[in-house]
Amino acid sequence: xxxxxxxxxxxxxxVPDAQFDRHLTGDAHTIDRSESILSELDEYALEAxxxxxxxxxxxxxxxxxTALTLGPAxxxxxxxxxxxxxxxxxxxxxxxxxxGSDASATSLALAAAIKTLxxxxxxxxxxxxxxxxxxxxxxxxxxxxxxxxxxxxxELEVEGGTVTARRDGDDYSExxxxxxxxxxxxxxxxxxxxxxxxxxxxxxKKKKVTTVSLADLGLAASAVGAEGSLTTVSAAAxxxxxxxxxxxxxxxDAGIQLVDFLAAQKLI
Amino acid sequence: xxxxxxxIDQLDAPGKLSTTVGQxxxxxxxxxxxVAVVAGPAxxxxxxxxxAYGVARVLHSEQAExxxxxxxxxxxxxxxxxxxxxxxxxxxxxxxxGKEIAARAGVALNAGVITDAxxxxxxxxxxxxxxxxxxxxYTVQARATSAVAVISVKAHSVEASLAAExxxxxxxxxxxxxxxxxxxxxVTKRTPRAASGRPELExxxxxxxxxxxxxxxxxxxxxxxxxxxxxxxxxxxxxDAGWISHASQVGQTGKKVSPQLYISVGISGAxxxxxxxxxxxxxxxxxxxxxxxxxxxxxxxIVGDLFKILPQAVEEIKKRRA
Numbered sequence: 001x002x003x004x005x006x007x008x009x010x011x012x013x014x015v016p017d018a019q020f021d022r023h024l025t026g027d028a029h030t031i032d033r034s035e036s037i038l039s040e041l042d043e044y045a046l047e048a049x050x051x052x053x054x055x056x057x058x059x060x061x062x063x064x065x066t067a068l069t070l071g072p073a074x075x076x077x078x079x080x081x082x083x084x085x086x087x088x089x090x091x092x093x094x095x096x097x098x099x100g101s102d103a104s105a106t107s108l109a110l111a112a113a114i115k116t117l118x119x120x121x122x123x124x125x126x127x128x129x130x131x132x133x134x135x136x137x138x139x140x141x142x143x144x145x146x147x148x149x150x151x152x153x154x155e156l157e158v159e160g161g162t163v164t165a166r167r168d169g170d171d172y173s174e175x176x177x178x179x180x181x182x183x184x185x186x187x188x189x190x191x192x193x194x195x196x197x198x199x200x201x202x203x204x205k206k207k208k209v210t211t212v213s214l215a216d217l218g219l220a221a222s223a224v225g226a227e228g229s230l231t232t233v234s235a236a237a238x239x240x241x242x243x244x245x246x247x248x249x250x251x252x253d254a255g256i257q258l259v260d261f262l263a264a265q266k267l268i
Numbered sequence: 269x270x271x272x273x274x275x276i277d278q279l280d281a282p283g284k285l286s287t288t289v290g291q292x293x294x295x296x297x298x299x300x301x302x303v304a305v306v307a308g309p310a311x312x313x314x315x316x317x318x319x320a321y322g323v324a325r326v327l328h329s330e331q332a333e334x335x336x337x338x339x340x341x342x343x344x345x346x347x348x349x350x351x352x353x354x355x356x357x358x359x360x361x362x363x364x365x366g367k368e369i370a371a372r373a374g375v376a377l378n379a380g381v382i383t384d385a386x387x388x389x390x391x392x393x394x395x396x397x398x399x400x401x402x403x404x405x406y407t408v409q410a411r412a413t414s415a416v417a418v419i420s421v422k423a424h425s426v427e428a429s430l431a432a433e434x435x436x437x438x439x440x441x442x443x444x445x446x447x448x449x450x451x452x453x454x455v456t457k458r459t460p461r462a463a464s465g466r467p468e469l470e471x472x473x474x475x476x477x478x479x480x481x482x483x484x485x486x487x488x489x490x491x492x493x494x495x496x497x498x499x500x501x502x503x504x505x506x507x508d509a510g511w512i513s514h515a516s517q518v519g520q521t522g523k524k525v526s527p528q529l530y531i532s533v534g535i536s537g538a539x540x541x542x543x544x545x546x547x548x549x550x551x552x553x554x555x556x557x558x559x560x561x562x563x564x565x566x567x568x569x570i571v572g573d574l575f576k577i578l579p580q581a582v583e584e585i586k587k588r589r590a
Contacts, residue, residue, distance in 0.1 A: 018520070018539050022402045029408060041521065103381060104374060127521065131402070134383040135364065139339070139371035148452030149340055152364050154514075167338070168461075169364065170468070170515050171280065175457035176338050182453070188504075188521045189514060230380030230414040234396070237407050242546060242565040249558070250572025255580025258552065259588065261568045265550060267474065267529050268496065268585055 003160065005062035008049040008122045009091075009114055011141075012067045012082045014075035015039040015131040022131070028100050028226060029236040031131055033071075038078040041126035043085070043193035048156050048186045049124050050086045050194070064088045066117060070098065070110055076209065083204035084196035090209035091117070097214055097221035102229035103132070107140035109224050112217040114145060122163065123183040127152055138185040148178035154189035270356040271303045271325075272296035275346050275369060278308030278328075279335045285317045287471065290428035292359045292421055293321040297431060299390045300356065303327065305349040307334045307342050310439050322431030326439045327352065333446055339365055340450035343372030348444055350377060355416060357395050359388070362420040370420045380412030385421045386526070395419065403520070403543035423470045424526075461515060467499040469518065474529045477501030477518055477545070481534020481555060481574055484511050488578035489533050495585045501525070501545075503535045519544035533574050537562025554578070 014036045016022045023032045046067070053063035067082035069075045070093040079090035093113045101109065114123060123145070128135040135151075142149035150156075153165035153176075163182045167174045168189070196204075214221060222228055246261075248254060262268045274292045276285070296302035304318050306328035318326060327349045333341045346369055350358050358373055360366040367383050374381035385397035397410050397419050411417065469475060476498045478489035486500070493500045501518040502511070518525055520543040530548035535541055537553070537560055545551070546565055553566035554574050563569045570577055 018403065018543070022405060024402070024406055024408070031402070103371070104378075107375070130520065133401070133520075134381075135367050136371040136374070136381055136383060139343075139368040140375050142449070143340070143343075143372045143375040146447070146449040148449065149338060149368075150453050151339070151368060164456075168514060171461060173459045173461060174338070174455050176453050177456045178453040230374070230378070231382055231410055231412050233408050233410045235409040236401075239400070239405055239407055239547075241405075242551070244564050245567035245569070247558075247563050247566070247569035247571065250570055250577055253580075254554075254570045254572050255577045255582075256584050258554075258568070258570060258577065258581045259584040261552065262496075262529070262585075263588075265529070267550075268588070 003056055005056055006053055006121045006158070007064045007119065008053065008124060009066045009068050009117060009120050010042070010045050010049045010082065010087065011110065011123070011125040011137070012042045012046065012069050012078045013039040013129045014069060014071050014078035015129055018130055024236045029233040030100055033074065036074065036077070038081045039126060039130045041128060041130055041188060044186045044188055044190050045124045045126045046082055046085055046087060047191045047193040048184070049122070051191060052158055059088050066091055068110065068113060069093070070106060070113070079209055080204060081196065083207045083209070084201045085194060086200060089207055092209060092211045093217065094211060095214040097225045100226040100229065101224045102231045103134055103136035103140060104230045105224040105228040107137050107144055108228070109214070109217065109219060110137070110141055111144040112219055113212065116212065116217065119181070121180045122158070123147065125183070125185045127185050127187045138183060142183040145183065148182040150176045150178055150182055151185040153184050153186045156184055156186060156190060270300040271353040272300040273303050273305050273346065273350045273353065273355040273358045275358065275360045276304050276306045277342070278306050278314060282309050283311045283313045285314065286361070287428065288361045288423045290321065291423070291426050292361065293318070293323060294426050294428050295388050295421065296359055297322045299395055301325070303353050303355065304437070305346055307345055315437055315439065319437050320430045320434045322435055323437050324435045325353065326437045327442050328439065329442050329444050331444055333451055336455060337451050338453040338455055339368045340372060340453065341444065341446050343369045343376065344446050344450050345442070345444045347373040347376035349442055350416065352442065357417040357419065360420050362422045367420045370418045374418045377416045377418065378414060379416035379418045380414045381418045382410045382412065383420045385419050385425060387425050388419060388421060400547055403539070404547040461513070464500065466493060467497070469499045469501055469516070469523045469525050472499035472527050474498035474531070475501045475518070475525060475527045476531045476533065477503065477535060478506055478533045479503035479535030480505040482506060482511060484509070486512055488575060491582050492531065492578050495582050503541050532562050532566070533578065535562055536560045537565065
């Protein structure tokens with residue numbers, strides 16, 4: 001039992017690249033998903049999984065890291081990148097009816113997808129997606145799957161059948177412990193994600209990606225998407241872009257000019 | 269009148285109501301009948317304060333599991349209490365734990381969950397949450413379509429105000445039936461983090477934040493913050509380097525703040541940093557590199573040496589006040 005092979009699911013999301021302007025579109029104010037990439041915060045989740053399985057002999061020793069995504073056909077790119085980085089296999093939940101799903105509907109479909117993988121030891125996620133940024137999915141998935149929830153972990157260890165995590169809050173740093181199986185979300189403090197190398201890119205081509213629809217998961221179209229969601233966005237307005245104000249170069253009295261500015265704004 | 273549950277954590281600092289909870293109670297009173305759901309003791313001091321906010325009904329549990337396990341037992345308390353009073357909405361603070369309580373209570377109540385609300389308004393019987401999305405580039409209005417709405421609300425959503433007339437709350441102890449999986453992640457150790465004595469980032473009217481340009485020495489930023497009564501923030505580069513606690517990080521993976529004034533010092537202003545501060549009312553930037561992207565969003569920018577400019581500003585403020 002001591003450090004036997006692990007079966008890990010990592011959630012990977014295909015999100016609009018935050019380096020570009022991002023937009024809401026349509027009557028339902030959903031996000032424009034062109035120019036998308038693997039959410040950078042999910043790379044920490046993948047790294048956490050790979051570090052655990054590497055320490056147990058990797059795929060050869062029977063460890064499995066499944067990269068799971070939910071999204072349109074293009075979201076397969078997030079799975080592909082995860083396989084290049086080192087995940088063992090991919091699972092892509094895709095169905096037109098999923099469009100517009102809120103956290104509730106998304107966590108429902110993800111829970112159903114994870115159940116198709118049989119008994120898993122760990123579900124690992126990032127601390128948030130870089131598009132929705134709600135951090136709701138990890139807690140909702142843990143609740144739906146009846147898993148121990150160890151979220152916002154800045155350190156993660158698995159020893160035998162026990163998982164421990166450190167969670168740094170504003171007032172306390174907490175040590176959390178649970179028996180496997182468990183769900184863990186990791187922060188950007190948890191590790192230093194690896195990049196795909198040439199060998200990984202070649203190896204990824206032979207890895208298996210399973211694509212499933214709602215019907216494959218036994219879910220009705222009405223349980224997800226706008227119809228199955230429990231929230232709606234009724235209005236959206238683009239905030240006017242900030243523009244540069246007065247920029248000066250210090251010629252010896254910039255500190256005083258700064259104070260003048262603050263005084264003019266009645267801030268001192 | 270419809271019951272609006274406000275979750276109140278009394279496990280860490282019993283007897284004291286946080287400023288954010290006062291704001292949540294004010295919101296709840298404006299939209300219905302506020303019901304306080306308390307994890308921990310319902311002390312006389314707490315009840316007097318709740319009564320002053322117009323809370324007529326308090327449900328509380330002192331079950332040890334609430335503090336012994338991470339988040340999930342608190343969500344069970346909130347969900348079961350909300351069901352018991354037939355609440356139409358649940359309001360929680362927007363801390364990581366608050367958002368997770370909201371998430372799990374949402375599953376238990378089959379309720380829509382909205383996080384990061386900066387304001388909550390009342391429209392024909394429905395609560396409308398206002399929030400910023402996509403790193404502050406949009407503001408949206410969201411609402412739950414379910415019978416119950418669960419909303420996590422950021423600090424300063426509303427000015428906290430007491431009820432016109434104080435009431436004496438009725439207190440009920442509740443016995444939460446915890447789900448087995450809620451008692452699975454045990455908190456084995458809690459280490460208090462050192463308090464800085466400065467305002468909290470989310471509460472502060474002014475924030476002075478430092479980055480890579482500080483080169484390991486936060487003294488100039490701290491001195492300016494202290495003369496301004498400001499909170500100290502930092503970029504991820506500065507917290508990763510260990511120059512300052514990770515709790516001070518502002519940005520995509522840190523705090524998202526909207527103070528009256530954000531003074532950015534030695535921070536280039538990459539997208540991850542902007543995501544945490546570009547909804548600030550006023551932005552001042554000090555950086556030696558005129559090409560830094562922070563100058564594209566600064567209301568007042570200074571290209572120069574922060575180690576000269578900041579001490580000069582501190583001296584000038586002291587002089588004007590003397």
